[in-house]
Amino acid sequence: MSYFRLRFIMYKAKVTIGLKKGVSDPEGANTLKALKLLGFDNVQEAKTIRTVDLLINGKSKDDVKKSVERMCQRLLINPVIHNYKIEIKEK
Amino acid sequence: MSYFRLRFIMYKAKVTIGLKKGVSDPEGANTLKALKLLGFDNVQEAKTIRTVDLLINGKSKDDVKKSVERMCQRLLINPVIHNYKIEIKEK
Numbered sequence: 001m002s003y004f005r006l007r008f009i010m011y012k013a014k015v016t017i018g019l020k021k022g023v024s025d026p027e028g029a030n031t032l033k034a035l036k037l038l039g040f041d042n043v044q045e046a047k048t049i050r051t052v053d054l055l056i057n058g059k060s061k062d063d064v065k066k067s068v069e070r071m072c073q074r075l076l077i078n079p080v081i082h083n084y085k086i087e088i089k090e091k
Numbered sequence: 092m093s094y095f096r097l098r099f100i101m102y103k104a105k106v107t108i109g110l111k112k113g114v115s116d117p118e119g120a121n122t123l124k125a126l127k128l129l130g131f132d133n134v135q136e137a138k139t140i141r142t143v144d145l146l147i148n149g150k151s152k153d154d155v156k157k158s159v160e161r162m163c164q165r166l167l168i169n170p171v172i173h174n175y176k177i178e179i180k181e182k
Contacts (some may be wrong), residue, residue: 010135016142030141034166042158045100045146051107052122054137067133075125 011064015076015084018047036068049061052076061088067081101182102155104145106167106175109138114172143167152179 019025024090025047054071058064069084077084112118116138123137145162149155158179168175 008133017102028143031167035162038165040158040160040162042099042148042155044143045150047144049142049144051140051142052119053138053140054134057133057135057156064133067131071126071129071131071134074129076122080109 007019007059008057009059011056011058011061012089012091013052013056013064013068014087014089015052015072016087017050017052017077017082017084020081020083048086055091061090099148100150102147102152103150103180103182104147104155104159105178105180106143106145106159106163107178108141108143108168108173108175111172111174118119146182152181155179 007017027048028046031048032043034044037041054068056064056067065086065088068088072084072086073079106152119137123134126134126137135181145159147158148153149158156177156179159179163175163177180181
């Protein structure tokens, strides 16, 4: 167990998932509409962004980044409509 | 029109909406489960956070912050389950 603890470090990964340019954002559009209906006429634009925060074990920052990259490709994002940004911090 | 432009400045407001402690996060839990099923055993925790980016006109930063605070109370968040953070930047 102590061997495991020595080799692996806990990292915090933040994956910010936004929509690509030109992809419609119905949630944002409806938020904007509702805000205007409530009388907030000063709002010009509303966009929604999703963030996934992960706690993850790894040998190094690079190692964890590669792993999170694979997670994005396989599950977290849809490459047709999303762009994403990965930030890794040691916990 | 030029008068309007002189008085009002465009601000970017970022509202980060997370879940309060103890509130279940089914989306995060399912993400974690799916990642484990895909073989990513190094993930310990997954949490989802929603962000709303607003473009908004205002006289001052304080003015805009108060306005966004009201938007949160009236539409963007549910005070029973969400906590939120507002960041305002000049555009």
